[in-house]
Amino acid sequence: MAKTLLEAKKIWYKYPRTDRWVLKDLDIALEKHKIILVTGPNGAGKTTLILILAGLLEPQKGKVLLHGEPLKEQLPGARRYIGVLFQNPETMLFNPIVYDEIAFAPRQLFDEEAVKKKIHIVLEQLGLNKEYLNKHTFKLSYGEKKLIAIASIISYDPEILLLDEPLTNLSRKYKDKILELIRNWREQGKAILIASHDVEEYTNIYDSCYILKYGKLIENRRSLQE
Ligand SMILES: Nc1ncnc2c1ncn2[C@@H]1O[C@H](COP(=O)(O)OP(=O)(O)OP(=O)(O)O)[C@@H](O)[C@H]1O
Numbered sequence: 001m002a003k004t005l006l007e008a009k010k011i012w013y014k015y016p017r018t019d020r021w022v023l024k025d026l027d028i029a030l031e032k033h034k035i036i037l038v039t040g041p042n043g044a045g046k047t048t049l050i051l052i053l054a055g056l057l058e059p060q061k062g063k064v065l066l067h068g069e070p071l072k073e074q075l076p077g078a079r080r081y082i083g084v085l086f087q088n089p090e091t092m093l094f095n096p097i098v099y100d101e102i103a104f105a106p107r108q109l110f111d112e113e114a115v116k117k118k119i120h121i122v123l124e125q126l127g128l129n130k131e132y133l134n135k136h137t138f139k140l141s142y143g144e145k146k147l148i149a150i151a152s153i154i155s156y157d158p159e160i161l162l163l164d165e166p167l168t169n170l171s172r173k174y175k176d177k178i179l180e181l182i183r184n185w186r187e188q189g190k191a192i193l194i195a196s197h198d199v200e201e202y203t204n205i206y207d208s209c210y211i212l213k214y215g216k217l218i219e220n221r222r223s224l225q226e
């Protein structure tokens with residue numbers, strides 16, 4: 001039977017001091033070994049949905065459950081289970097040196113020797129040169145920042161991944177690396193949600209695809225596309 005790790009039930013959300021419901025009575029369930037793609041036009045609410053599933057925004061109505069229990073009551077400890085890649089990596093990075101950025105989460109969990117090993121494994125997985133480790137985070141290109149943001153999530157191996165436009169600004173080589181990584185994560189049993197405009201990039205990897213429109217998710221069946 002499918003095992004749900006994270007789910008949102010009858011979510012309603014509007015931003016403070018606005019009167020438009022961005023999400024309306026929305027349901028979604030993230031299961032082990034499954035990749036969900038959420039697409040939709042600019043402003044549809046894809047990023048908002050990710051922030052809610054990560055426990056970073058609180059819906060006015062409805063609930064978010066992690067392992068069947070309210071996420072809110074499990075924070076902040078539950079953050080180790082959920083990896084969030086923000087749409088703009090610049091909002092994620094806060095350590096001046098790349099090494100410390102990737103090491104930040106594992107340092108909360110492991111000793112320095114183990115952290116060092118993990119960092120080298122992460123670099124290898126991403127095909128990044130170890131010269132990156134000494135670079136200044138804020139001097140990297142946008143694409144490089146995205147890769148370091150991804151590295152900082154891989155480093156603590158969360159079982160749920162919420163990825164907001166994970167391929168934008170990456171070269172073909174790194175796009176393929178990340179797609180391979182996402183496939184491997186599914187293989188390992190992780191639950192993955194990707195938010196993106198670019199359905200075509202993910203056609204071969206997603207298990208289900210939803211269009212977010214007027215605050216709701218509409219299933220986009222492959223049979224209807226073909
Ligand atoms: N902090 C905020 N305060 C008020 N309104 C906001 C805020 N953040 C987003 N919004 C509004 O909420 C709606 C949904 O935004 P969101 O960023 O979730 O959409 P999106 O689908 O991720 O768009 P994009 O494809 O451009 O990334 C938009 O109308 C946006 O203007």
Ligand SMILES: [Mg+2]
Nearest residue numbers: 046047048087
């Ligand atoms: Mg967005």
